Amino acid sequence: xxxxxxxxxxxxxxxxxxCGLCVVGLLLPGxxxxxxxxxxxxxxxxxxxxxxxxARRSLRRKQRVTRRAERKARRLARRQAKLEQRQxxxxxxxxx
Numbered sequence: 001x002x003x004x005x006x007x008x009x010x011x012x013x014x015x016x017x018x019c020g021l022c023v024v025g026l027l028l029p030g031x032x033x034x035x036x037x038x039x040x041x042x043x044x045x046x047x048x049x050x051x052x053x054x055a056r057r058s059l060r061r062k063q064r065v066t067r068r069a070e071r072k073a074r075r076l077a078r079r080q081a082k083l084e085q086r087q088x089x090x091x092x093x094x095x096x
Contacts (some may be wrong), residue, residue: 007015
């Protein structure tokens with residue numbers, strides 16, 4: 001910290017300039033992408049990729065819904081079978 005206090009005005013300017021350039025360099029790709037989209041429009045490959053990604057996501061959602069429905073149906077069938085089995089066990093005892 002003491003070394004920073006010993007820097008001359010020119011050296012401080014160079015340090016600040018370097019830090020500023022680094023920050024701008026980090027932010028530039030994001031701004032460049034936005035400017036490019038505004039001027040040139042969306043890249044056709046990106047549009048194709050997004051459409052394919054949306055289709056895959058939609059398919060996964062449909063598969064998930066189908067699996068849930070199948071699990072629910074199996075669960076319901078097991079419960080129904082257990083209920084019928086209990087009723088069968090109890091009916092001979094009730095009559096006898």
